[in-house]
Amino acid sequence: MAQPDERLRRIRRNNWVVFAILTAFVVAVxxxxxxxIGREARPEAAVSAPALP
Structure with missing residues (x-):
């Protein structure tokens, strides 16, 4: 059976991995x-002004 120190080390490492994954997800979102929002604020001229016949 694993020693308490080894178990705590593994738990802390797993916590850091989960924290890193969640942080990357939040940054990506x-x-x-x-x-x-930047694209919506600057619409393209062809899209915003339809051609008149």
């Missing part, structure tokens, strides 16, 4: 959100 915020980045995507800000990029999307």
């Amino acid at each position: 915020f980045s995507y959100s800000f990029l999307h």
Whole structure:
């Protein structure tokens, strides 16, 4: 059976891995959100003004 110190070390390492994954997810969502807002704020001329016949 694993010693208490080894168990705590493994738990802490796993916690850091989960924390890193969640942090990367949050950063990705915020980045995507800000990029999307930027695209919406500057619409393309061809999309915003339809051609008149």
